[in-house]
Amino acid sequence: MQENELKRGIGMMASLATVMGTVIGGGVFFKTASVVQSTHSFTLTILAWIIGGLLTICAGLTVSELAAAIPKTGGAIKYLDYTYGPLTGFSMGWAQILVYYPANIAAESIVFSTQIINLFHLNGGLLNPIAIGCALSILIINLLGSKVSGNVQTIALVFKLIPIFIIAIIGLFIPGEVNVSLFPISPINHDSLWTAFGAGLLATMFAYDGWIGVCDVAGEIKNPKKNLPKAIILGLSFITIIYTLINVVFLKTLPIDQIAGNQNTASEAAIKLFGELGGKLVTIGILVSVYGSLNGYTLSGMRIPYAMGKSKSLPFSNAFTKLTKKTLVPYVAGLFQLFIAILMIFAGSFDLLTDMLVFVMWIFNCLLFIAVFRLRRKEPEMIRPYKVPWYPIIPIIALVGGIFILFETIISQTGLALVGILLTVLGIPVYYLQQRHLKNNS
Template structure:
């Protein structure tokens, strides 16, 4: 398949920025609590972050072959549509509308509220109201138009790197408060090391989420055969190093028991490193980072039901295509997305919501990995501006890793996985019902 209509104007630097900008978010600050709660081990925690990064690199390198060969607007949905048929593509779009984006907005809003309450010592009962207000305030920012939203996203992207850099650099330089050792690697709570590591690895996946965003611009990257794998390997390698370093700092600053399950661990570590005032300033930087992440998911998320509405693949499609008069923003799609997020805010916690969205999206990630094998066999003549290196080893690692994530979730959080699967499977009757209604007209 030849790319005849997309201009290849994205260079190496822009591609690298896209990879890093879409992945780095709130997970680096707040998933540490979940990882340590699973591993109860310095060595296993660091290993989980490293392995999570390597798995993500393999996944990015694999799916990018599809992105370069099928450079269509819609990204992964179109790759599934092309490989498996429209029902599978619709199922992913449906999962993004009903689970992925609303769960991200809800989870980030909850963590924003938690940190705000912790910073200013507010009443804990304000958690849900603050989370809801933060979600709707970001929707309001988006309704002001793409230009305002773009400036806001760029500003928060720059600002969110500040607390990461400060904690990593200063935290590495100053003496630690905790004696750390790679050995023995066994969990301090006596848990089985393999199962502890497995649960810790699963917890890192939310922090590495967003890597598939590079696929949306793969068809516009200059010299994709050279620049695409470079951007993915360098970008995700840098992120893996950053995540590993900042978690090393957390572990040398606070005892394991103080980090495990503690969503305020990043703020407490900042207080230890920079003192009361400096710690609060860094915590404000973390809050800005989280707020920017909510904006990113809101901005991207509302475009999915809008795009599916334009192609008339959703029930009530005409409503999802409605735009604001002055700024041309899909406001109905935005309100629908935030409404689902608000329901999730009432029903879930940060870890519950992030684990569910990771599980649902890795179902489709695995289908994408399989698609690379399937299209290599079925369509060897397809023009591939970029091919995954070391085929079939890299795609096999990605698929085995993805399968591991799904099995681990099913074994340890069956009810959560079941809810995610049922919400996704609901897409099939919706698809055929809507198709039947269209055929009747």
């Protein structure tokens, strides 16, 4: 079967499960601290989560048009390649190899380590060693083969949902110790309402990260015109509601000052709600969820340099394509990814790493939104099994939101933005040098 003739075997429920499975992770438990620290307001915190969810829905609906029209293995990289040329597609792959996946692994490892230290009252100096051990253990699991890593992912998916539902649903009906009010809206410790809200919205984006993975299966969904937008709207709306409810529970359980900047918010709120033992059990559920999320990023991430190595796009491409003998896993790509993640564990905090990966990926997200407009104009005859609804309103909302995220990061975290841009731009000379090398050896 040719690449553009993928079998459409994914039904509505499987599409919905794909949406929720790729997006729900540990971010909602640990980004609350950053959102509240930025907003210092109940209303702005809740609004940031709602607007973040709506923006994610618009983004998913927009990029899915590209996915359905260009159903090629490689996802967003191939959409950029098709629309703008191979350099742009390569740049996204390069950014995923150097920033997105290693930063995700490093950030999730740091937060896993933080929770282990908090749960067992260990010395804070063990943060980096535990984080590195966590990332290494996940790589070893993946080297044992896709069946083993797949089982870890399945178990983690169940545990992922348990703490989310316990906190969001049960926590709502337990009387809170903090009086919450929608007014006043203004943050307690900020002069500018927009600055506070912008920083809070930016912080939510990591929790909603993963939506673009939904688009990878667009070419295999039954009746995509009907099922794809329904899966995205229902799935991401449900996630937005759950995330918002979890934050309402946090804010009515703990004082704002205790939440702001506190990455142990979820476990402390769980202990307040369900007692010492119940809180610890919820924390263990969160740990398994984070471990599963780490497994997903490791599993997917090591296959990017492998795929680019197969197409000879990278220096030392032959090394990146090396597989383990029995399990056929790209071990060199996995070790390379782990090496960069370890450097990031030593170099940055959870918030620093997640903000940088969100910034870099949203550069390419904005290019994807623009690609929808560009292809509508250049190739109106292109077969589009699914078209974004309410065009051009939905893509415009997605693009405006994306530009806002980029400018907010540049203004509030200029150094972080410059590092992200520099790491991405470094791929350009690598691309041209590799092309020259291939030409000389052809």
